Amino acid sequence: MDRWSIMTGNAQAPCLTAPDGPDGAPSPVAIPTTAAPVAAVATALAADAIALPDQVGAVIPDTAIPGAAIPGTAAGESGGQAGAAPAALSLEHASIAYGRVPVLHGVHGVLHPGRTLALIGPNGAGKSTLIKAVLGLVPVVDGLITVLGRPPGAARREVAYVPQADTLDPDFPISVGQVVLMGRYRGIGWIRRPGRADRAAAQAALEAVGLAHRARDRFGTLSGGQRQRVLLARAIAAQPRLLLLDEPFNGVDVVSQDALLAALSTLTAAGTAVVVSTHDLALAQLISDEVCLLSGRQITFGPPAEALTAEPLRAAYGGAALEIDGRGVVVTRV
Ligand SMILES: Nc1ncnc2c1ncn2[C@@H]1O[C@H](COP(=O)(O)OP(=O)(O)OP(=O)(O)O)[C@@H](O)[C@H]1O
Structure with a gap:
């Protein structure tokens, strides 16, 4: 059965296991296989030339909004301190809405540089919506x-x-080097x-x-x-302070993933601080300092050892989060 698992035999130090592994050995990463084939794009790369918001892997265009710090923001909350x-x-x-009705409620937490x-969350949980709100493409209504x-x-x-x-x-006529160089256009x-x-x-x-x-x-x-790696290279070339990745590991093999x-x-x-949306719970546990578990609202925000445990996972995934003999949690494919 194709599934992910997070075994928490020791609540303080959870380890990752793939119970269906061929040799029974722990397997740190399970890659979802739900990725659709890379589909038509012409527009995305072409659009980048005129710096549209949905461009690929590049620094998002500046909309000339003044960059003043927000007055009245609690220093502790936003991680800001004088100097x-x-x-x-x-x-x-934060609550986020496309129209009048918010699709995501009560998102609360801080991500520091270098973290x-x-x-995480099932389909429709609000992961992409949160990323778009961080980009300023979808309004924060509360x-x-x-x-x-x-x-x-x-x-x-x-x-x-x-x-x-x-x-x-993938058919857009442009070289790999040119794609990566586009990451520099914000600066030049x-x-x-x-x-x-x-x-x-x-x-x-690229290296x-x-x-x-x-x-x-x-x-x-x-x-x-490989294309996914090129797009990441493009983002790296832009030397961002915050990198947002929306399901970057879909359809990526182990070598590319490494x-x-x-x-x-x-x-x-x-x-650089990194935000990555993924369905791969084991990978999230492996690479993240913080996990934001969503399901139309924030279920929890915290270190993976706390966030990816039975109770919050059940709140997000319902019956798909199965506890095994008190030893860990398996979330069947969502
Ligand atoms: N442009 C839009 N207009 C209105 N509602 C939208 C729009 N985009 C997404 N939604 C709704 O917002 C909710 C969250 O969608 P979102 O794409 O953020 O989920 P997700 O967690 O990224 O899902 P998935 O894992 O399937 O990619 C869903 O109910 C979805 O129908």
Whole structure:
């Protein structure tokens, strides 16, 4: 049976196990196989040239919202202190709505620079919605979201976003190197040609994801997982302070996933905060410092050892979260 599990034999130090593993050995990562084939994109890469919000893997365009810090924000809540770097992301009892009715309620927690936050929850839980709210694309109708000390949207120059891969067009005629170089355009503008530093940053980003040797190849000739790595490289080249990844591991094999994880680790070590939405609970436990468990509302926000336990998982997944002899929790595929 295809499923994820988080075994919590020791509540203080949960370990990850794949109960269905071929040899019974612990397997740290279970990759969902629900990814749709990478589908048509032409627009996404083309749109990037005019800096539309849904662009791929690049720093989100600045909408010229003044970047003033929000007055009255509690320093402790948003992680801001006089003279200290602000939190990468501060969520204060935020509710988010597309129209009049909020689809996500009561999101509350702080992500600091260099830390990784996993957004977890079943289909329709609100993971993508939260990412869009952080980008300033969907309104916060109650509470507050602060990004790098500023309102969502005002910090776009320093925020990179990698959307779900299946929104991309693999047929767009552009090389791998050019895709990555697009990550630099926020800094250099669309008129000026990229300089040596931009090319070096793009090259380093491609190396970080292990695809420097494919720089001259057409983007569309890469596999889905390799394309995902290129898009991450593009985001890395932008040198963001906050990176938002919407289900980046869908359809990615173990080798590509390892390359992605290594690149992410380098980023966080350099101080970039990462938000990653995923259905892979084991992976979330492996890579995240904080977990935000959602199901139309926030179930819990905290370290994985606390957030990915039986009670909150049952609240999010209902009967799909099965406890096994008090030893751990299995969430069947959602
Ligand atoms: N553009 C939109 N307009 C109105 N409602 C929307 C829109 N996009 C999403 N929703 C609704 O918001 C809720 C949360 O959707 P969202 O895409 O954030 O979930 P998700 O956790 O990312 O799901 P999945 O795991 O399936 O990607 C759902 O009920 C969905 O129908």
